[in-house]
Amino acid sequence: MPALLELQRSFSVFLLASKDQEIGRHIQEDGFSAAERLRIYRNTCRSTLVEALRMTYPAVDRLAGSDFFSAAAEQFAEHHPARSAYLNEYGSGFADFLAGLDSANGVPYLADVARFEWTLSVAANAEDAPVLEPSALLSVPPEENGALCFLGHPSVSFLELAYPADQIADAVLSGNDAAMAEVDISSGPVRLVVHRGPAGLEAERLGLPAYRFVSRLCGGEALGLLIESAADDAPALLAEQLAKGRLTGFRIAK
Amino acid sequence: MIPSVHGQAGGSIPAQAGIGLRFQHHRAVLEEKPRVAWFEVHSENYFGGGTPLRYLDTIRHDYPVSLHGVGLSLGSAEGLDERHLARLRRLMERIEPGLVSEHLAWNAVDGTHFADLLPLPLTEETLSVVGRNIEVTQDFLGRQILLENPSSYLRYRHSSIPEWQFMAEIAERTGCGILCDVNNIFVSACNHGFDARHYLRSLPAEHIGEIHLAGHRMRSFDDGRSIRIDDHGSRVCDEVWQLYAFATERFGQVPTLIEWDTDVPALSVLTEEAAKAQAIMDAQLRHARAA
Incomplete structure (x- = not known):
């Protein structure tokens, strides 16, 4: 029986990389494979972050197009997990990430628009x-x-x-x-x-x-x-x- | 001394039907002052300053408010995030909520946060971890919290305690109350094949501080298999209303909340759902008085 901390670390490896199936050993399958069950959680984690980014970067979303935005945000979320439950703090590095993409969907100013929107978000949510x-x-x-x-x-x-x-x-x-x-x-x-x-x-x-x-x-x-x-x-x-x-x-x- | 579930001082939550308040409805609530007994908000949405908090400051003068957390990670083996607790306490001091609640789940490990309510193995170790984390939280906040049963899509092979028993044991150990989410019980019962009424019968009525109701969806696979997903994106389904009626027979008059988080509809849809819950509570009360 795994210790709880060990189990949570193993679960997090699946959520972050989805390759490590170690956690699967501990899950009852009946009707659904462990991976199918785990993917429900991973999809929610990922899509919540993608939608949090979309809320923070609405102009980038419009400029780049929803499909491009979703793909870029998914990729960003995969490499940049959230560090707190306060999701208004999530996404500070998105502009630099966009700047580093080979193609910002043909929009040269996309990263600057993201920098601008991040600054607006920080100002909107700053402490009173x-x-x-x-x-x-x-x-x-x-x-x-x-x-x-x-x-x-x-x-x-x-x-x-x-x-x-x-x-x-x-x-x-x-x-x-x-x-x-x-x-x-x-x-x-x-x-x-x-x-x-x-x-x-x-x-x-x-x-x-x-x-x-x-x-x-x-x-x-x-x-x-x-x-x-x-x-x-x-x-x-x-x-x-x-x-x-x-x-x-x-x-x-x- | 931790206050009891019912009759919190200051803005206490009435044993009536309330609504989960989302940003889309801030303005409508202030302008239309709808007849709603109380509102519940997600704590984390108000951890910053600015407009959301200003709206909540105003709304709380007209309505009792409950704070419902989704990110404290009471099931984390490594303990709680002190910064999160401090933000929650600051918000609590400002809003003076009638109830404060969180989930039986985990969402953080090694400094990484996951934006979902992740499932816990139900074991003796988890009992002691969750129990300790709830005690730390209640000491830090200086008040009782309620613990909500989550929906789940998997179970661990080494879980040894049924969830209803786990919830009851935690309430007994820590003095926390139970937030009984009837929709979550139904979703998990369907997904894992247990009897939802047995779950409700097994919960200790004296610890129930609140009930949640929400909609969920069915996710179907190509090969005909399906699993229920708790997405808070539709009306409460008939089976859950029936279970709710059963719960009110068991628990009596308890503050009951309509939650709706995805594809949030017009406020009037939520007040309709709340009225439906209220009618069931009222019928139960008439029935109890006649008996």
Whole structure:
């Protein structure tokens, strides 16, 4: 009689690789072979992951086509099992996996659209956190303003993409052929800040100086250093981050 | 002291028919305020922040809510995932559910998680593993949980304890309640050839804290063989309604849930199913009072 841990390891080998039939020895067959019975579980495990990916990557699904998506997702799931029961965390490596495929179904920007959708998903599911109210900063003496270090909201991410994946995803998901036709895929890289604020999910394009300023600001760099190296519009950028709810707290660097 | 099955403080679940709440119906519930006695949600769907949790925060003010887990892996020989437990406790503290439940199953080993309720051999070792994991969970959450019997498609050669006896023994050892899924009993009884009524007769009525009802499908093979698959994708079938009536005779008035997870229909279909369950409960009550 196998110990429970040994049995579970053996079962997991079947679920992951489906080649090892060791677990089959321990299963009653009556009417169905052990492999037939085991495959019911493996199929559910696999299809749940595929559907979880489809929920996270709806624009990739539309662009690549459902059949291509299913095949790619199956292959991904086979090599990347889930690490927790919280499936919103599943699928972080899917963009890189798509980028590594020989054929992304003839869609060169597929991996970038996946990167964009993953960032949206992370922002949508990030933990709740309070939005820093500008009035909280009134308690900071002016001579300490330079030492202010902000804490970005848990939903904030920064993303640099070679293709305009934000515009592509919007167009494909709204089913707007005219908008899709207007996309210029050679328009150069886009830099995005994505977050979930009081007004919902937002992906905003930023120019390079603003992108650098905002990412460093949300990353906790002291305001004094940022203002020295940043453009003249630093005060306006800071005000905008507060207004959009991209900051959740601050500390004074010692 | 672990509270008893019935009469949980704060948002307690009434002994009436409720509905499994899925994302598709969040908005309809808030806008239409349907007449539903209570809702149950899958805990893991609310482990993050943002919109789903905000909806649930609001819904729980209008309806009692139960948290039903599918990924804690109470049957894992290597113990429980502390991060999962911590997330569950945080959600529980925020939602203050009337009931918290999980399955007699495993879904994790060596850091890999499987998105299904995997079957356990029913042995003395498994009794002690599941018993310990339930005790750890109840201590960590500071409350009783309910344990649900799963549907199964295989049995192990070395299983030595009938499932009904296993469920009763676990409840006795740990003080957990039993979530009796009547559809799962029916599916497993058909797949493995045991008597579903004998299963229900063998469960200890005093430990039954909740009943689940759902639809399942028949998967047929080319050679004429078939197996029942619990997919929560259709109406409750007639045989399961009959078994449910039998269960209410045995267990009396118990919170009863309609579950529907694949091809989720309009909310009105779910309220129709819940009304059907409620009618069976009401008939049982009239019958019991007349007797």
